[in-house]
Amino acid sequence: MEYQDKYDKLVEMITDDVEIDGKEYNLKEDFEKFFVKGNKAAGARIRKVMQELKNLAQEVRVDVQSYKNSL
Numbered sequence: 001m002e003y004q005d006k007y008d009k010l011v012e013m014i015t016d017d018v019e020i021d022g023k024e025y026n027l028k029e030d031f032e033k034f035f036v037k038g039n040k041a042a043g044a045r046i047r048k049v050m051q052e053l054k055n056l057a058q059e060v061r062v063d064v065q066s067y068k069n070s071l
Contacts, residue, residue: 006060007060010053013027013052013053014027014053015028018052020048025045025049027049030042030049
């Protein structure tokens with residue numbers, strides 16, 4: 001995956017519906033459901049999306065380091 005694709009995926013995960021393991025997640029809606037309405041299942045969905053964000057962010061960090069070292 002190219003760096004622009006990874007950036008676009010990060011933005012999409014935060015702002016739009018995202019599919020993970022065949023299920024649709026919307027981080028903004030789940031934040032409201034969890035923090036405003038107290039829906040515990042929404043908290044689990046938030047954690048799932050955040051884990052995917054963490055993994056993608058780590059890939060971006062590795063890419064940045066590799067590119068920096070090649071300069």
